[in-house]
Amino acid sequence: MSNQDWLTRSTQAVWHPCTQMKRHERFPLVPIASAEGAWLSDFDGKRYLDAVSSWWVNLLGHGHPRIKQAIRTQLDQLEHVMLAGFTHRPVIELSERLAALTGLGHAFYGSDGASATEIALKMSFHYWKNSGKGEKCRFISLENSYHGETVGALAVTDVPLFSATYAPLLQRAIRVPTPDARLAQSDETPSAVALRAARALENVLRKHAGETAALILEPLVQGAAGMAMYHPDYLREARRLCDQYQIHLIADEIAVGFGRTGTLFACEQANIRPDFLCLSKGITGGFLPLSCVLTTDEVYQAFYSDDVRDGFLHSHSYTGNPLACSAALAVLDTLQEEDILALNRDKAERFSRLMQPLATRGDVRHFRHQGMIWAFDVETERGDFALAFFAAMLQRGCLLRPIGQSVYFMPPYCLTDSEMSQLIEATCLTLDHLAQGRTEGAAQPPLP
Numbered sequence: 092m093s094n095q096d097w098l099t100r101s102t103q104a105v106w107h108p109c110t111q112m113k114r115h116e117r118f119p120l121v122p123i124a125s126a127e128g129a130w131l132s133d134f135d136g137k138r139y140l141d142a143v144s145s146w147w148v149n150l151l152g153h154g155h156p157r158i159k160q161a162i163r164t165q166l167d168q169l170e171h172v173m174l175a176g177f178t179h180r181p182v183i184e185l186s187e188r189l190a191a192l193t194g195l196g197h198a199f200y201g202s203d204g205a206s207a208t209e210i211a212l213k214m215s216f217h218y219w220k221n222s223g224k225g226e227k228c229r230f231i232s233l234e235n236s237y238h239g240e241t242v243g244a245l246a247v248t249d250v251p252l253f254s255a256t257y258a259p260l261l262q263r264a265i266r267v268p269t270p271d272a273r274l275a276q277s278d279e280t281p282s283a284v285a286l287r288a289a290r291a292l293e294n295v296l297r298k299h300a301g302e303t304a305a306l307i308l309e310p311l312v313q314g315a316a317g318m319a320m321y322h323p324d325y326l327r328e329a330r331r332l333c334d335q336y337q338i339h340l341i342a343d344e345i346a347v348g349f350g351r352t353g354t355l356f357a358c359e360q361a362n363i364r365p366d367f368l369c370l371s372k373g374i375t376g377g378f379l380p381l382s383c384v385l386t387t388d389e390v391y392q393a394f395y396s397d398d399v400r401d402g403f404l405h406s407h408s409y410t411g412n413p414l415a416c417s418a419a420l421a422v423l424d425t426l427q428e429e430d431i432l433a434l435n436r437d438k439a440e441r442f443s444r445l446m447q448p449l450a451t452r453g454d455v456r457h458f459r460h461q462g463m464i465w466a467f468d469v470e471t472e473r474g475d476f477a478l479a480f481f482a483a484m485l486q487r488g489c490l491l492r493p494i495g496q497s498v499y500f501m502p503p504y505c506l507t508d509s510e511m512s513q514l515i516e517a518t519c520l521t522l523d524h525l526a527q528g529r530t531e532g533a534a535q536p537p538l539p
């Protein structure tokens with residue numbers, strides 16, 4: 092069957108995420124038949140370089156042999172068992188390994204990123220309730236934050252396109268200024284921007300700490316804000332203030348965990364430990380849905396009691412699925428045994444050098460880089476920039492989805508120098524063509 096056959100059937104039967112389906116009348120879906128390494132292939136044999144790791148999940152490359160083998164082996168032993176009342180090897184080993192890596196010794200599992208956010212928010216509130224402080228029922232989140240789109244997660248997400256419609260359903264979080272380094276005033280350093288934002292956080296805490304359970308943030312990079320990057324001083328200050336004002340710190344590393352920012356977890360760069368660490372996306376290398384919330388002994392102990400209602404009565408059917416946990420173990424094995432983070436450091440240096448022609452373009456602003464993420468803002472008058480860029484890059488065989496005017500590369504770690512060069516060349520050509528007012532082809536409208 093051809094691309095055309097599949098996309099006709101898909102638009103009839105599948106309700107696609109984050110999409111106004113009517114737009115597919117004009118912008119066809121791209122049916123994908125197979126994938127390997129950094130490449131996706133459609134049913135007509137066209138290939139696309141997956142420069143966004145398929146919504147940031149595909150950490151090591153598509154079809155990674157070691158992850159595939161781990162899932163196959165697990166498949167012959169145990170595909171699933173409910174985790175309430177039962178346990179199994181992959182979930183125990185994964186929890187032990189994550190505890191050793193983070194110093195957070197209790198792992199609670201969900202399936203997607205948003206379910207991890209829900210778990211952390213509920214657990215934080217419930218901790219305070221069990222501790223006789225049930226009035227601590229609000230949350231603080233950063234401007235332009237993104238923590239998922241279920242009703243609880245949406246309340247701490249600050250992307251009006253996603254949240255405004257559902258405002259009547261949401262218990263909206265208290266918003267504090269973002270430490271986004273792009274907001275530097277005159278000659279402010281990224282650290283000064285971070286400290287200014289931290290002072291604003293302290294002002295809010297002075298007023299609201301008594302009614303607040305937790306501050307939730309995306310450490311170092313606010314992904315859906317267009318890869319807004321900030322200085323680790325903000326994290327250090329946030330940790331200090333959360334301790335001082337007695338609220339939890341929830342680190343949402345769903346997008347940035349597992350080496351994306353250059354260290355295994357972004358919090359390491361500020362040398363802090365959050366009270367809750369949310370993980371998902373890259374945890375299984377993009378093979379299976381899995382999320383996890385890690386927390387401290389202190390939080391765990393607040394739930395440990397003879398009264399069932401003091402326990403954390405939250406569950407998802409696929410909690411701690413053995414296949415997903417075995418994929419996650421294979422990801423950790425690969426990262427550690429192949430010293431991927433050290434390789435990434437060298438690779439990132441080379442990639443950054445290759446990007447100089449892009450970074451120094453006249454229409455590029457705020458070129459920024461953190462670990463295996465690069466981003467820049469394009470100065471353009473085009474209201475349709477994101478869509479036009481996405482469509483033109485697809486024609487050139489690259490998958491990139493700008494967020495507004497911010498273009499970012501978040502490739503699988505297997506990307507080679509020559510693939511990166513291809514990507515940069517296609518990006519420069521596309522920016523040139525769009526600046527001349529040309530639009531090539533048509534594709535799905537890009538949203539984060």
Ligand SMILES: Cc1ncc(COP(=O)(O)O)c(C=O)c1O
Pocket residue numbers: 203204205206208237238239240309314315343344345346371372
């Ligand atoms: C920082 C962050 N938190 C939470 C989520 C939600 O994850 P999911 O889409 O798996 O629900 C995302 C997804 O992009 C994210 O980037």
